[in-house]
Amino acid sequence: MRKIIWLIFLSLGLYGGDERxxxxxxxxxxxxxxxxxxxxIITNASAIIVFPTFVKAGFILxxxxxxxxxxxxxxxxxxFIDDRITYHQNSVWSVVPVRLGGATIGLQVGYENNFIVMYxxxxxxxxxxxxxxxxxxxxxxxSFMDHSANIGTMSDIGLSDIYVFTNNSGFFAGANLGGSVITVDDKIKxxxxxxxxxxxxxxISVIR
Known part of the structure; x- marks a missing residue:
């Protein structure tokens, strides 16, 4: 099982920048x-992190x-601007590859992949x-946001450093991001x- 998990995680780094x-x-x-x-939330965010690949896997550990x-x-x-910038609607955006890593302990078996967006x-x-x-x-x-929440303005939800959304309504029930580290992924250009x-x-420039 450990070998399978290792191979899964290893494969995550094998696709290139444009595919990511x-x-x-x-x-x-x-x-x-x-x-x-x-x-x-969208208009007041200083940055948006998108994880098209966010994997939870393991067996106890x-x-x-x-x-x-x-x-x-x-x-x-x-x-914070470098040479990877573009201009859109009077805003300057820089795009930087990032990665997240963390360990979990508890009752968990198998493999799960989700989309995660952090504001x-x-x-x-x-x-x-x-x-x-x-x-x-x-x-x-x-703040881990439930997909059914009906939110109008920032005053409806209070002020948090990060707002997290996912495509899976049941994901946060078993999520444990405490201690996870987010770093720049220098291997991807x-x-x-x-x-x-x-x-x-x-x-990201479309306000829905």
């Missing part, structure tokens, strides 16, 4: 169709692994991810002129 961008675009659209995401991208919006400064409201988290030192723990307020890049920027 296209998968992220599709995952983002699916999660948005599944959930009633407040436009206030398990692991969570995510491969995706972080799309950073910077409307006023160039603090980052705290710009300090972005810097920590760039510095490869961000961990999901008690110091970060995270993205091309701002690629089809996948343009599709991703177009997807």
């Amino acid at each position: 961008l296209l998968d992220s675009s599709n995952a983002y659209n699916i999660v948005n169709r599944t959930n009633k995401i407040s436009p206030s 398990g692991a969570t692994v995510g491969r995706g991208v972080m799309i950073v919006r910077d409307e006023n400064t160039n603090e 980052l409201m705290n710009r300090g988290i972005i810097k920590d991810i760039y510095d490869n030192k961000f961990t999901l723990n008690a110091s970060t307020s995270v 993205v091309d701002p002129n690629s089809y996948g890049y343009k599709q991703l920027i177009q997807a």
